[in-house]
Amino acid sequence: MINITNLQKFYRTEEVETIALNNLSFGIKEGEFVAIMGPSGCGKSTLLNILGLLDDPDDGSYLFNGIEVAKFNERKRSDLRKHNIGFVFQSFNLIDELTVFENVELPLIYTKVGAAERKRRVEEVLDKMQIMHRRNHFPQQLSGGQQQRVAVARAVVNNPKLILADEPTGNLDSSNGNDVMQLLTDLNEQGTTIIMVTHSEHDARYTHRIIRMLDGQAVTENILV
């Protein structure tokens, strides 16, 4: 599903050039659940942003479902992203002014799904995430675990092929963290490819494979399954 070859990303200031990704290459098959681990500043988040088409690489190739997307412009990236990729963030990134229902509904609005269909799909996913009873609440009225479940619901409502999770349990206690990891595992079992950046060895054990990074390069790969 994903094939990256010699991916490079630099951050430049006037005086310093920092290499975030250094000739990184790996592949991810459809249906895989992969953890990316490594110390802070090793390039995990940069990699996730490039994989999520939020950022573009300076060099190298990125094949998504066989299509070269590394040189896509903003509009094409946005188009590909909204139909294929869901995001789960450490800090949930729910919009405070929107209710649970409206937050989850947002990706469907941007993909121009009709109102009736949106309602059906949002209710279905909220039900699945067991958060239906909170549908009219605002994010600040929910616990951290509930907020992350809403964020996961929002990430999957469009039935994306790929979910990118950036430390999804980082802001949660262990119980809520486990619940979220179970949710992601369930989604993966239903066929969604998941790439998760994490510092937690515990969370990484839910995945099939761990790619460990250091200084912008993949140093080891652990196959868990």
Place this chain on the structure above:
Amino acid sequence: MGHNLKAIYRNMLKNKLYTFFNVAGMAVAFACSILLFLSVYQDFSFDKFHVNGDKIYKVYSFSNAANGPELSEVMAYPAGPALKADNIGITKFTRVRYGGGKIRYKAKELELTTVLVDPDFLRMFSFRILQGNRVNPLADLGKVVLSANDAASLFGSEDPVGKTVETEISGTWKSLEVSAVIENPPVNSSIQFGALARTETHGHYPAIKDEWNNQHHPVYVQLAENTTQESTENRLRSFVKTHMPPNIGLMKARGYRADAKGDFSGLKLLPLADVHFNPEIGTGDRVNRSFLYILVLTGVVVLVIACFNFINLSIGLSFTRTREMGVRKCLGAGKANIWTLVWGEGFVTTLVAMVIGVAAAVLLIPSFNQLFVAKLETSLLYDPVIGLLLPGILLFVSLFAGSYPALAMTKLKVVEVLKGKIALKTNGLFRNTLVAFQFIIACVLISTTMVIYRQFRHLRSAPLGYTTTSMISIPVYDQSKGKELIRTMRLQLASQPAIVSVSGSSFNLGIGKDRNTGKWSSNFGYKGKVVRTNWMEADYDFLKTLTIKQVEGRDFSSAYASDSVNAVIVTESMAKQLTDGHAVGMEFFADSAQAKLHIVGVIPDFHLYSMFEDKEPISIMLKHEESMAYILVKVNTTNPAATMELVKKTYAKLEPGKEFKGSFVTENIERWYAKEKRLSRLFSIAAGVAIVLSCMGLFGISLIVVRQRLKEIGVRKVLGASVSRIAAMISKDFLKPVLLAIVISVPLSWLILNKWLQDFSYRITIGWWMFVYMGMAALLIALATVSFQAIKAALANPVKSLKTE
């Protein structure tokens, strides 16, 4: 759409204070600009409703005096019919003359203005006939046409058509039959009336209907379809030669000159579209076009200030929304989605502000009318042009104010936003530029207000050389009997202790309620040199009435029989042109056709005209003919209103049935400067609004900036910075653009105001201290606005702010 509206509504609710500043600022700006635009629109719509408007002209006469053309709108009775009969391209005409002020039906009496016209009046002008004779309601002299309102007041539910009413015309009651009822003349009609009757019903008509020298009313004409103004004006030259040949010899002697066509005087046409805008020969409450452009500019400036507030506040506050926009982009929102959402918020703010602004404007219409002597009506809001203008302004302002913040949001980099690295790049330079621009406008308006007000006060209180207080001037209707009226009034008021003296003059002091002004000047030869003087004709007791002390000689007096033949009083500068010694007793010919004039007194120079003009030599002749245009009454009283009433009652006996148009000379002099007075009011209000809006913007920005710098303030406090130091640090940042604005606005204001003052020969000098006041006012206002937030932030507990961050 629904999703966006919900998000906009909740976001506005979340940032209540910010929303309040934006809506309130915009609403104030809309209310002001709507009132100004409505007023301008109404003025520009004057007389546009007449279907034949482009073919209708007002005839006026011109005489090329030494110091510029003298224009007059009044014509003699035979002029109107002759203009039509002479086959010079004029197909219709109507004379328009004030007839009287009262009408009676059975026991009910009503005050209204009866205007005397000719049958063509209703064929030329588009006043719709509502009932009665729709073809020619003024076909015969016994008919009267009533306006709908007055017909309803007089007749109630009764059908007025065919009924006989008593109409007061030129002081006598006449029985006329109501032939039609027509719609009320709209506010934007220069010609206003309550009733229309035929010109020939005027009491003096039979006696002077063929006299070309007795001129008292304007004449409107309609040109033939294939005729132009120019061709008709060319034909009017021969018309003048035939019917009203000028006395060229006399005119030359009085300093008149021939124009390029060789005419000393003649007739011209004023298009109906210009009648509302011509200060000299227009009709009704005239207005200067340049004043209207100033109004439009003021409205636009106020809107721009409000837009700058909006942009600054939106950009300032956007740092709280970057994460939301980042998430939306991440979830698939394109640039258009983000732009629509952010701009939509600006649009909703503008829409709410406009609704409030329109409501406020409607409520303020009466005050506006009072303040600017306007006649705005709420119904103007339903005018289709205004109906299009308001949404146009809404769209323009929302695009102007909302586009930049929306565009800035679309350019956000999602990755950086989600990392929490950046707020929107709150470029201090951009923000400060907008603040500086607002304060430049505010400073220019403050200094303009100061200068215009001081100049107005300067003009109004300038010593004219005679005592203007406690003097009443009354325009005389029947000027041919002017001196007789003065004599009678002098006799009747002689026993009244409140009356000092009664005199008369050939033209008014200042601008009276009749709005007429006059000027007569001439050059003549004397002992080989050219002597130039302004002329005025007066009656006995002139110097006493004007409280002018003679330098030499005496006032006109009936004790000297020769005074009534050739007496003249001259000013010092006039005397100096004649002799270096004593002028009293000297004689000179100003006009070979007239008697030799005998100087009986010399008086100090004084301002006969407004302070726009320099003091010039003046010669005052005792009028030896019976005609006189104005009665002047000097009163000595602590109760001017009661004395005015006494004078009015006395006048009513002299010219029964005539509208009393007497006024205090101080009022007349204020009318000279009515334009400056209106400008002064306008700029003081505009300056006030600009300052309030700029301060609202500054307060809102200080609120946001303090929120952004809470962590920094906390850290500084922890490191030992004092409250005053922190407050000063924050305030200083805001005072920089204000200081820059002051520096820029000083030369700018000086240039504008100095240019404006050049129009006045008697003017104030712009003192440096005015700019000091202006600068201090701007600084203090700005400091007061931002220091509240700065002190509040400096006093806040640093632990809390650091924890929050």
